Amino acid sequence: MTRKYSDQGDQITAAMIRASKRYEAYWDRSEQAVLARFERHVGAMGADALHCLDAGCGDGRLLPTLSRLFARVSAIEPDLERCAAAQRCVDHHDLANVDLRALTIEDLPDAERYDIIVCSHVVQHVPLRSLDTVLACLSRALSPGGVMLVMTCHSTDGTDRFVRSFLRDGKTIEEDVAQAQFDALFDEEGVLPIHFFTRDSLQCLAKSHGLGFGQFGVFHLEKSAYPLWLVPNADRLVNCVPALQRKHGRDLWVFTTHE
Numbered sequence: 222m223t224r225k226y227s228d229q230g231d232q233i234t235a236a237m238i239r240a241s242k243r244y245e246a247y248w249d250r251s252e253q254a255v256l257a258r259f260e261r262h263v264g265a266m267g268a269d270a271l272h273c274l275d276a277g278c279g280d281g282r283l284l285p286t287l288s289r290l291f292a293r294v295s296a297i298e299p300d301l302e303r304c305a306a307a308q309r310c311v312d313h314h315d316l317a318n319v320d321l322r323a324l325t326i327e328d329l330p331d332a333e334r335y336d337i338i339v340c341s342h343v344v345q346h347v348p349l350r351s352l353d354t355v356l357a358c359l360s361r362a363l364s365p366g367g368v369m370l371v372m373t374c375h376s377t378d379g380t381d382r383f384v385r386s387f388l389r390d391g392k393t394i395e396e397d398v399a400q401a402q403f404d405a406l407f408d409e410e411g412v413l414p415i416h417f418f419t420r421d422s423l424q425c426l427a428k429s430h431g432l433g434f435g436q437f438g439v440f441h442l443e444k445s446a447y448p449l450w451l452v453p454n455a456d457r458l459v460n461c462v463p464a465l466q467r468k469h470g471r472d473l474w475v476f477t478t479h480e
């Protein structure tokens with residue numbers, strides 16, 4: 222099944238990140254540190270013999286990295302335009318070990334299994350009515366002994382947060398909505414619905430699908446944490462102190478495995 226993604230050209234997300242060039246540079250660096258950690262982790266598993274799924278690959282941003290790391294990469298993306306952009310990325314970089322399909326996670330064939338799954342910035346954009354199915358499909362698709370990297374939005378409020386985000390005069394506006402209103406946002410043109418998870422709520426959800434948390438961290442410290450994010454290794458500092466980790470980080474990452 223194909224499905225249109227509401228943030229065309231990632232305009233809402235890009236405007237949220239923009240605002241200061243210094244923040245943009247930090248934003249990239251912060252995620253690169255997570256990916257470097259992931260690379261070390263899968264490197265120890267013998268990544269060059271493993272099959273990886275990029276679940277919701279968008280425009281294929283991560284495909285050159287995944288293609289370099291793994292023996293084979295299968296990528297799925299339900300939005301046809303984004304899938305076409307991912308194909309252009311595959312062609313441009315000549316990624317011979319990558320195959321791509323226009324597919325949702327929910328429509329992955331039952332029999333498919335992957336050693337590694339990367340689900341990057343996807344689950345925060347899944348309606349609550351589909352979240353259990355998405356997690357069940359990811360859990361089923363992960364081979365025994367496999368590892369899934371999930372990156373998603375992190376709530377620093379102590380409870381999950383639901384947000385209606387949209388562009389006004391070139392700026393991203395984020396309005397909190399009640400949980401009960403979240404799924405209706407997916408019918409609104411030009412609105413990107415975002416679900417921010419607490420560590421506990423995501424861990425509970427994963428557990429209910431037989432997945433346990435391994436290494437965990439937060440990244441993308443909020444702009445409001447300025448000047449913290451200018452400090453060298455600010456992410457590392459925040460992740461060393463549980464109280465800071467709960468209070469900071471727009472995004473979280475976790476390595477999950479079958480329990």
Ligand SMILES: C[S@@+](CC[C@H](N)C(=O)[O-])C[C@H]1O[C@@H](n2cnc3c(N)ncnc32)[C@H](O)[C@@H]1O
Pocket residue numbers: 224225226276277278279280281282283297298299300303324325326327340341342343346347355
């Ligand atoms: C913010 S983008 C992230 C893209 C890419 N993973 C990255 O990190 O750049 C979210 C992507 O998830 C895709 N997506 C949303 N729901 C999905 C689902 N149920 N199954 C697979 N992909 C989904 C969207 O179409 C969109 O391309």
